[in-house]
Amino acid sequence: MKQDTTERSERSFSSLDDIRSYKEELREQIRQDRDVISTKWNDLFHREEPAPQNKAQKIMKVLSMGTGVLDGAMLGWKLYRKYQEGAFLFGKRRRK
Known part of the structure; x- marks a missing residue:
């Protein structure tokens, strides 16, 4: 060439x-x-993942996706609670 x-x-x-x-x-x-x-x-x-072939693989894929969504939601909630009301951005401290 x-x-x-x-x-x-x-x-x-x-x-x-x-x-x-x-x-x-x-x-x-x-x-x-x-x-x-x-x-x-x-x-x-852009590799395509092979489609689940049997019922067990389909269930495992759904469970894996569900746990990923739950993990993301829990992380978001924890971050929200830790840095709520601008405490992180503006330097205010939370009172306990």
Whole structure:
């Protein structure tokens, strides 16, 4: 795919058609590189998880998601209670 710099410098153009053909070659190389990059990007970041195949896997997926939501809600509640009424932002201290 890649060309040496010496090969690029030795190329000579005698007409506009030569330039057009070279331009089309470069466009095709760019398209191929873009396809390779997008394929690798999608393989790396957009992997699809396999769907649960049986009832036990479905239940485990629901339980896992449910515990994640519950954990997030508990964390939010704890942070709210700790930093309520701007105590964290404005330096007020809670009285016990």
